[in-house]
Amino acid sequence: MIPRPKPEKFRLRRTMMFMNAQKPGLIKDAYIYGADSIMLDLEDAVAENQKDAARFSLYHALKTIDYGDTEVLVRINGLDTPHWREDVRVVVAGGADGIRIAKTESAADVRTVEAAVTEAEREFGVEEGRTLLMAAIESPKGVLNAYEICTASPRLFGIALSGGDYRKCMQVKPTPGGVEMLAARGQMLIAARAAGVQCFDTVFTDLDDEEGFRAEMQQNKDMGFDGKSLINPRQIRIVHEMLAPTPKEIAAAETLVKAYRENADKGIGVFTINGKMIDIAFVPGAERVIQLAKASGVYEGDL
């Protein structure tokens, strides 16, 4: 087995790329594309009569491929299927970093998976609590229960909106501005922020519509998503590029963080920079800009 470092609950997850766990051609070198996380799929990308084959392929990949710094998550089948328990056992035995629970509708769903994960960790001698969870929310009921889902388990690092299934439930089609998704996006972001976990937007499925992808990504950025689920490597570069701060943004963030620290040392909590009031509330935003700049390879400062 390739040893992996202990998974970090909170880390940068700008790009989370799906791939069919059954396709060796896709999963064998998935780390080369530079996504922050890969999501090996046992659910909808795998045909119903291929679930066992996909689990075998997944287990072999987890045991033999060195994914390096790329986070390795596995999307398991929904709790209304006969597959999810065996999925959990294989994921834990293989040593993946975490599980994406498909079609999560309630806190009870998260706790049910958590119990199965704990059982599997004991069975396979994996450190208890090592395996992380995230919940994909794919229905109106899931959206309404988002805050309870976010707070259901200490293993859970975030929630992800799943547009295909959500739109199906709502009987709507994708529109250019995404108006049909705004309520769900907003409600999930509020729930995630209130609970202190991360929030990810859904996949964009038209690979030939780069303009549409960029427009959706800009909306994601403006709304405050931590990252996006992706289906294809060519989407990764666009997201990383769009989330990379500009030199002006980096300079402003650096000035703010340094000024805040200097003022705090002198016992001053509120001050101005270029006439704009600054206090502690502005610091996390500036620190995130620095973190993104570092991750994007464009930070040359000393913070």
Ligand SMILES: CC(C)(COP(=O)(O)OP(=O)(O)OC[C@H]1O[C@@H](n2cnc3c(N)ncnc32)[C@H](O)[C@@H]1OP(=O)(O)O)[C@@H](O)C(=O)NCCC(=O)NCCSC(=O)C[C@@](O)(CC(=O)O)C(=O)O
């Ligand atoms: C769409 C397509 C078939 C197109 O293939 P194409 O081959 O035409 O693409 P090309 O661009 O030509 O590929 C150039 C090179 O990249 C390689 N390559 C491509 N994709 C790669 C990849 N993902 N990972 C690694 N490698 C990849 C490829 O092998 C080639 O390598 P090479 O031959 O060596 O040059 C392919 O991308 C793909 O399978 N995507 C993932 C599909 C998937 O998993 N769907 C399930 C999750 S969504 C869902 O379930 C809905 C949801 O649940 C979602 C939610 O929760 O949000 C909801 O409800 O909405």
Ligand SMILES: [Mg+2]
């Ligand atoms: Mg789905």
